[in-house]
Amino acid sequence: MLPAFRRLMSTKIPTHFKSVVYSAESLEECTSVLSIQNYKPREDLEKSIVLRTLAFPINPSDINQLQGVYPSKPEKTLDYSTHEPAAIAGNEGVFEVMSVPKGETSLTAGDWVIPVQANNGTWSNYRVFSKATDLIKVNGLDLYSAATVSVNGCTAYQLVNNYVAWNKGSNEWLVQNAGTSSVSKIVTQIAKAKGIKTLSVIRDRDNFDSVAQVLQDKFGATKVISESQNNDKSFNKETLPKLLGPDARIRLALNSVGGKSSSAIARKLEKNALMLTYGGMSKQPVTLPTSLHIFKGLTSKGFWITENNKKNPQEKVENIKDFIQLYRDGKIISPKEEINTVDWDVHSTNDEQLLEMIKNAIDGTGKKQMVVLKW
């Protein structure tokens, strides 16, 4: 059983909070900038929404912020007992509401919530918000889904739903590379639920068949091909049309790899279609044959969930609502298996141990790292 939403016993709100903070950034040694701060919150807790943290993932964007190379940055303040202005690290996480101000009716103690915006600082045991509209209720999700819905979940949701007016039920496809990534797996599930077919490109590997089978059976990918097939002219000309069917239209390409993988998925698009780039795993730039732009009317754009949420926060609220419904209907499974969790026992872990744990999680490779707080 996954730890899923349930209302917990009320706990006394302490006088001091504990947060993982940073003042300066460092590209070379980003973990060295972190420290644990115990401080008395400045807010009047009676008049605030007080949250305790249940879990937070460590995302690439969190690390890039510590390195000073991320274009979206939190405001730094002197609120956390530091000498230099500092910010709490982390942009994503799920919290439980402990108390709300008198008269606040949209939230109740025990609700699970996530912040609407990035840069609020999530690597902390408690957090305080002044407005309920800055939070979104996620009751109904399991812990891992709730802690990752803000970035991966919303990204996948908006990529599938916000750019193409799909004719549902007809033979319409999206193509995506990095088909085994967390976002791609959510894309396939949402697309399937919406009646859109997915062609996922994955790296060549010895166990290609079994990985492809899992993507199809468990995550709802319609078809899976390898990067070498993706790049193979004769495959694209002869085999692919049979795979997709004669009336197939590939209307959207989702690129999180770049380089020749991005060219190859762009080439598969029908005329006047769109490629959205939301990542660049290969570290190669997006590469587009000139003829695709001129003669096939290709449009290439970027996608950044942080910016979208800033521009249109209400959309995120709606997306999450729909996402939760899909989850409840069994259309989207928990990302639990893709996550490596470390426990922060809030009663027994000391500051030194906590800092070490966070640093190890930042350095962790392979699966996504998530810190789960044990209350």
Add this chain to the structure above:
Amino acid sequence: MLPAFRRLMSTKIPTHFKSVVYSAESLEECTSVLSIQNYKPREDLEKSIVLRTLAFPINPSDINQLQGVYPSKPEKTLDYSTHEPAAIAGNEGVFEVMSVPKGETSLTAGDWVIPVQANNGTWSNYRVFSKATDLIKVNGLDLYSAATVSVNGCTAYQLVNNYVAWNKGSNEWLVQNAGTSSVSKIVTQIAKAKGIKTLSVIRDRDNFDSVAQVLQDKFGATKVISESQNNDKSFNKETLPKLLGPDARIRLALNSVGGKSSSAIARKLEKNALMLTYGGMSKQPVTLPTSLHIFKGLTSKGFWITENNKKNPQEKVENIKDFIQLYRDGKIISPKEEINTVDWDVHSTNDEQLLEMIKNAIDGTGKKQMVVLKW
């Protein structure tokens, strides 16, 4: 004095026309597919708009059609006394109206006209059109402007005017590579006339200063930089802002080169801006750093005048009208100097000579080649 629009003496319409036609295409030897055909036009000339040709340029797209590698193709017919269905070569040219059907009031004998659409066949001494709406009057232009306004002129006009809602008079810029190309020179002139500033990137060369000076003095480029400056980080960070002024906004990038030149002009754009690709001289793909798409909201699209004219022919009519006005106002100069002309003396050039002349023009390098008919 440039040969410019004037009504010529009426000439008798002959019973036979002469055209440069092709049936098959050949990538390797595209000139070998051409032949000269003398044929009796099928149309009832009394009920048609009969044109005689004044001049036609030889464009890269014309050659690509003969090579079979251009995505827009003319219909082939048996109208030209060939055994296999054939098409008249050429997509652009200026004609003089010789006669119009009774009741046709929008055109008069002596008008200079160009076809609205590509694929009408222009390498011919006479042509016949059935509808006046398939032609645009270009009275007022000189021969070289008239013969090239359809591709280069309209391309430049639409690139500048159709994609950005410019705040005229403020410090708003477009950046373009291939700054010495014919289209780029028209871009700078139209932009200047419209109050938009232009930053033109040109290849490094020994006489950079004098070439840049000509682009500024004669063609109205606001600033000119070299490709090595375009690609130089410290130039872009330190020198460029001084060149453009502190409140400069670079709102549009026009790319006809590709490769790292396209990355470098894209990097200069403000947030959420557009790069239009209309050519790929370097034969390198359009290359876009992932971060430009994701964090700077860059949109990359293609531009193809042939497709635009098909979708919106009326727009071309309006564009040409405005272009002619700019020309009359002295805002756009004739491309005469950029063109190498060869004369087709319709009275004395025999078929063999004509074919040889066309083949040589196709093989000609450097300046744009144009065939001028001597009547």
